[in-house]
Amino acid sequence: MEPKKKSPATVDESHLKLIMGLKLKQLRTEKGMSLAELAQATGISISYLNEIEKGKKLPKADKIAVLANTLEVSYDWLVSLKTNKKLAPVAEVLQSRIMKELLLDVFGIDKAQLLDLLARVPVKLNAFLNTLIEISRNYGMRVENIYFSALRSYQEMHENYFEEIETAVDNFMSQNSLDVHQAIEWEQLRAVLEKNYQYRVEEDGLSNQPELQELRSVLLPGKRPKLLLNKNLNRIQKAFILGREIGFQFLGITERPNTTSWVEFDSFEQVLNNFKASYFSCALLLPRESLVKRLEVIFASPEFNSRDIIQLMEDFKVSPEILAHRLTNLLPRYFGIQELFFLRFSNRNGSEEFELTKEMHLAGLHNPHANMMQEHYCRRWISINILRSLSVQLKKGIYSKPLCMAQRSRYFGNEKEYLILSLAKPAMEGTNINHSISVGLLLTNQLRKKVMFWNDPTIPIRMVGETCQRCPAADCAERAAEAEVLQKGQRIAVMKTALKALSDR
Structure with missing residues (x-):
């Protein structure tokens, strides 16, 4: 057989x-x-x-x-x-x-x-x-x-707007009697986690683990999940982390990271799910209905006033990064401003080394963008200069609230021009890392119709490059490195011309 x-x-x-x-x-x-x-x-x-x-x-x-x-x-x-x-x-x-x-x-x-x-x-x-x-x-x-990179592409494919998450936030706020026009305190979110999802939240949960001081939070899963928070978190950071935990629970997400920031990356699914929960938290702390109305008022003014932006963040008790993320969510959908970018630069207080740690581009790859060649980003960018200003304030002991600046940037050899809003603040108490968050808006007819202060004469206009190594600017006072890449390209172009002339004889 x-x-x-x-x-x-x-x-x-x-x-x-x-x-x-x-x-x-x-x-x-x-x-x-x-x-x-x-x-x-x-x-x-x-x-x-x-x-x-x-x-x-x-x-x-x-x-x-x-x-x-x-x-x-x-x-x-x-x-x-x-x-x-x-x-x-x-x-x-x-x-x-x-x-x-x-x-x-x-x-x-x-x-x-x-x-x-x-x-x-x-x-x-x-x-x-x-x-x-x-x-x-x-x-x-x-x-x-x-x-x-895949996550950024995924966001760009959807114009970084996800109606299903926005709707989930609306439903959550309705079910828990939260007012979209009032700031949400982190204690309110803690109460929801403890009552609805049996969480235990420890405000000073990592002090006994010196090797974990760089983390903002650690989740210990179980029947009663324990969320350990870094004691150096401010109220806004606590609210975001608790809002993200609610996002995981309310959206029914199980495959997820258990730390903030990342320690290891097990799968793309975890990265995507973390984004969804973070999106939920940002939308919870800064609801679309309220933000759209406030932006309409701010954009209607022919004068740019940084105090209006700072006041908006204070009213809703959100960070510059939360506001910037919500701008990328809502500007394309509600204002028709689709060509934009988001950048986060980091540097150590007082340092002249700047690292682009986050970026996203909608409707095409805009300048500036990340460079993997260890080149020097243009020192004329508002994203860089606002970090320098922040460093000065911190050194003098006069820093009290996030900095907000605007700039119109025109690129050498490129007709495109961007209106850039930039904010900066220290990353977290107890560290010497600073962040600048910038949202760049391509200057289009649609933007001119919606953002009345685009032509405010108090907003500086600067010619900028991508990196010093690629920049044709002559006698640039801010240059941090020679234009080696540009010069090499020019030498090759000259050789090609000479070779063509030789072959045409």
């Missing part, structure tokens, strides 16, 4: 489905069989065979046995991840981290189609995929960098 065939469920099922589908298609094609002919020979429907070839179905053992017999291969080979020479690059890709690092599912790219293409042009496509990963490694990119 023929031995009973083993189920293929012991190997990675998702990989097996993809590999089996490619094997099936390759074997059928080599035998010159159509799907209809294979269906007739095996008694398996055309639609089911098609699903197998697409890597969507894993047939039961009896069907696999029939397919193996018809295609004249062994059952064990068909249910294994072993491949012939032609499909070897596919197996190599599946066993590497490439498929995970490329985050195909996030962007709606069908893995089976990509692998099918890889099977047909294996050398070139495999080289291309490996090149992408190699480039990321050479530039010091880690998996988390790819995750956050």
Whole structure:
């Protein structure tokens, strides 16, 4: 009696489905069989065979046995991840981290189609995929960098506006009798967490762990989750963290990080879910209805007044970063201002080293943007200068509230101009790290219609570059490095012209 065939469920099922589908298609094609002919020979429907070839179905053992017999291969080979020479690059890709690092599912790219293409042009496509990963490694990119790049792309695809989260916030506020026109205190959110979700919140939960002082919070899951807060958090930071915890719970999110800031990155799903909960918290602390009305008043004035921005933050008890995030959420949807960017720069108090730690661009990649080459960002940017001003105030002991400045930036060799609103404050009490948060709005006809102070003569207009290494500005007093990249490009252009002249003789 023929031995009973083993189920293929012991190997990675998702990989097996993809590999089996490619094997099936390759074997059928080599035998010159159509799907209809294979269906007739095996008694398996055309639609089911098609699903197998697409890597969507894993047939039961009896069907696999029939397919193996018809295609004249062994059952064990068909249910294994072993491949012939032609499909070897596919197996190599599946066993590497490439498929995970490329985050195909996030962007709606069908893995089976990509692998099918890889099977047909294996050398070139495999080289291309490996090149992408190699480039990321050479530039010091880690998996988390790819995750956050993918998240930014996801936000940009949706114009950073998510109606389902906005609606969830409205429902939560209604259910808990919270007024959209009044600031929410962190104690209110603590009460909701303790009553509705049985949380225990410890305001000074990390002091006994000196190695965890850089973290803002740690969640210890369980039947009664314990949320440990850093004692140096201010009221706004506590409110945001508690609002984020409510977001996880109210949105029914289970796969999530348990620390703020990040310690490790287990999956893109965690990064995406953390964004959703953070979006919830920002929308909770600064509801769209109230913010849109306040912005309409601020934008209607022909004069820019930084005190109006500061007052808005004080009224709702939110940080510059929360306000900036809400601007990127609501300006495209409610004001038609779609071409914008968000930047967060960090530096140590008194230092001239500036790091771009967060960015997002809507409706295209705007300047400025991140540079992985360790080049010097233009010192004429308002994002940099506001950090310098903050450092001076901190040194003199006169800092009392976030700084707010505006600037119109025109780029050398580029007709685009941006109206930029920038805010700056220390990152957290007990550290010497400062943050500047900037929202840049491309100067378009729509912006001129909606933001009346765009042409306020008190707003400085500056010519700016991207990085010093690429900037053509002559005799720039703020230059921090020579224009090496620009000069190299110019030398190459001269050589190309000379080579063309030589060949035209």
